[in-house]
Amino acid sequence: MQPNFGKSLRNLAVFAPLKSIIAAFSNYSGMTARRSSVQSLYELCAKTFRTSQPLTQPSQASQALSSLMDTIGPGDVGLKDESTEDDRGHGVFGLSELSRTARWSQPITYLDLYECDKFTMCIFCFPTSAVIPLHDHPGMCVFSKILYGSLHVKAYDWVEPSLVRIVKGPENITVRLAKLVTDKVMTAPCETSVLYPKRAGNVHCFTAVTPCAVLDVLAPPYLESAGRPCTYYHDYPFSSFSLPDGADIPDKEGEYAWLAEIKSPDIYMRQGRYSGPAIQP
Numbered sequence: 001m002q003p004n005f006g007k008s009l010r011n012l013a014v015f016a017p018l019k020s021i022i023a024a025f026s027n028y029s030g031m032t033a034r035r036s037s038v039q040s041l042y043e044l045c046a047k048t049f050r051t052s053q054p055l056t057q058p059s060q061a062s063q064a065l066s067s068l069m070d071t072i073g074p075g076d077v078g079l080k081d082e083s084t085e086d087d088r089g090h091g092v093f094g095l096s097e098l099s100r101t102a103r104w105s106q107p108i109t110y111l112d113l114y115e116c117d118k119f120t121m122c123i124f125c126f127p128t129s130a131v132i133p134l135h136d137h138p139g140m141c142v143f144s145k146i147l148y149g150s151l152h153v154k155a156y157d158w159v160e161p162s163l164v165r166i167v168k169g170p171e172n173i174t175v176r177l178a179k180l181v182t183d184k185v186m187t188a189p190c191e192t193s194v195l196y197p198k199r200a201g202n203v204h205c206f207t208a209v210t211p212c213a214v215l216d217v218l219a220p221p222y223l224e225s226a227g228r229p230c231t232y233y234h235d236y237p238f239s240s241f242s243l244p245d246g247a248d249i250p251d252k253e254g255e256y257a258w259l260a261e262i263k264s265p266d267i268y269m270r271q272g273r274y275s276g277p278a279i280q281p
Contacts, residue, residue, distance in 0.1 A: 036277035078276030083149035109272035119219035126208035149212025155201025175258035
């Protein structure tokens with residue numbers, strides 16, 4: 001007896017359109033699943049930073065980026081939350097000791113996610129007590145999201161017009177007045193912080209209270225030939241030096257400090273391997 005495939009063929013014909021729809025939906029779902037949070041962040045950065053000009057103040061563009069970064073956690077970038085682990089990364093820190101590190105301390109790990117001349121995406125993984133000293137971001141906008149752990153952040157903005165004085169002594173130093181913007185511990189989960197070229201804490205330093213990781217977007221990135229070098233500073237209490245003759249503080253309610261440029265410190269840092277979702281430019 002010859003098999004009768006007629007009914008089966010008719011059933012296949014009926015279900016063919018449905019199968020096409022299911023296949024199309026599956027393909028779409030796969031594409032959606034493949035677009036990771038990091039990929040979405042890259043695409044939004046590429047759309048936002050089309051030139052090397054930074055965002056100079058809060059805007060819809062900066063809010064969109066901040067909102068997207070707020071949703072990113074350690075698992076989205078191939079990390080695990082290590083904030084509860086005792087890594088015993090207790091280094092030796094201080095102005096006179098920036099160039100040396102206790103032998104039992106752990107390095108800061110730097111992960112490069114993406115870099116071009118318009119923006120950089122990277123992650124810093126800190127052991128407990130690790131420090132990135134006070135440094136600036138000239139002509140730059142920086143988005144920072146703490147992925148896990150607790151981080152002490154201290155940040156200043158320059159007083160404008162600038163107040164500068166030269167302090168005579170064995171080593172003549174030039175100090176410039178800055179206003180304290182932030183001095184607090186931030187613990188994940190928390191909102192993304194944003195600094196701009198002349199506001200919101202352009203000069204800052206980080207100290208890890210626990211093991212922690214920070215996702216950064218720098219736009220544009222450091223580039224000395226373009227006038228964007230990274231300069232390090234030491235902060236002196238405001239009471240350390242008097243104001244120049246005839247000068248006055250514009251906002252007497254704020255906290256101030258004198259910042260002096262220092263040599264680039266020898267930061268204990270190593271290059272790590274990014275193991276999160278690949279970014280497709």
